Amino acid sequence: MSSRCTDLPILRRDLPAGTQAEWSQVDPRILQTMREAVRQQSWPLVIWGNVGSGKTSTAALLYASWSRDDVKWFSAAEFVRVVQTARRDGQVLLPGSVNTVGEESIWRVRVDQSSLVILDDLGTRMPTDSQYEILFELIDRRAGKPLVVSTNHSPDGLANIFDERITSRLLAGTVIEFALPDRRRQQGRRFRVTERLKIANTETA
Ligand SMILES: Nc1ncnc2c1ncn2[C@@H]1O[C@H](COP(=O)(O)OP(=O)(O)O)[C@@H](O)[C@H]1O
Numbered sequence: 001m002s003s004r005c006t007d008l009p010i011l012r013r014d015l016p017a018g019t020q021a022e023w024s025q026v027d028p029r030i031l032q033t034m035r036e037a038v039r040q041q042s043w044p045l046v047i048w049g050n051v052g053s054g055k056t057s058t059a060a061l062l063y064a065s066w067s068r069d070d071v072k073w074f075s076a077a078e079f080v081r082v083v084q085t086a087r088r089d090g091q092v093l094l095p096g097s098v099n100t101v102g103e104e105s106i107w108r109v110r111v112d113q114s115s116l117v118i119l120d121d122l123g124t125r126m127p128t129d130s131q132y133e134i135l136f137e138l139i140d141r142r143a144g145k146p147l148v149v150s151t152n153h154s155p156d157g158l159a160n161i162f163d164e165r166i167t168s169r170l171l172a173g174t175v176i177e178f179a180l181p182d183r184r185r186q187q188g189r190r191f192r193v194t195e196r197l198k199i200a201n202t203e204t205a
């Protein structure tokens, strides 16, 4: 992401599959705070807020604008599933990839060697021990490195779902609350259909 504050960041690659967004639709205060986080290397960047407040879209824009190669995008559920499958089967086919990889390679190539990791939608459910441990390892291995986490949960909510080990690492960098309305609802179309008016019959005898 460019550090010039007057213009919008340039998109250097496609947005992650299934996302569509524009920097011009992001609140300039959010963009400025994100630029600060990048400049100060204040990681991780946690963005939290209501459903539909624009977290995934904003994270997708940061992904597409990141100035270095090797950016990785995972939904939290997908990342956990990929690692669990690699553990069970020895190999897993990563989304958008043609080759299978083992668990060791996921950690080394996808996590440690990436210039930016984005973990979308963390903590939608109470994690099992196995899920917890995988998420902990991811967050721990990215300590001090560019990591963006989006979540519906407030910092207090995260503390209830995860324990202190994850929460303290997650809250060590920049936290931005998207206190914004649900844009999906705002874009939704509303119709109201009522009973047809009865036309008085004037031909009655
Ligand atoms: N920067 C943006 N540019 C274009 N559309 C956006 C942007 N941010 C949000 N939206 C719209 O709002 C919807 C909800 O945003 P999303 O990022 O999915 O919210 P969240 O992840 O917080 O639930 C998107 O599907 C998109 O239509």
Ligand SMILES: [Mg+2]
Pocket (backbone or CB within 6 Å): 055, 056, 057, 121, 150
């Ligand atoms: Mg989302």
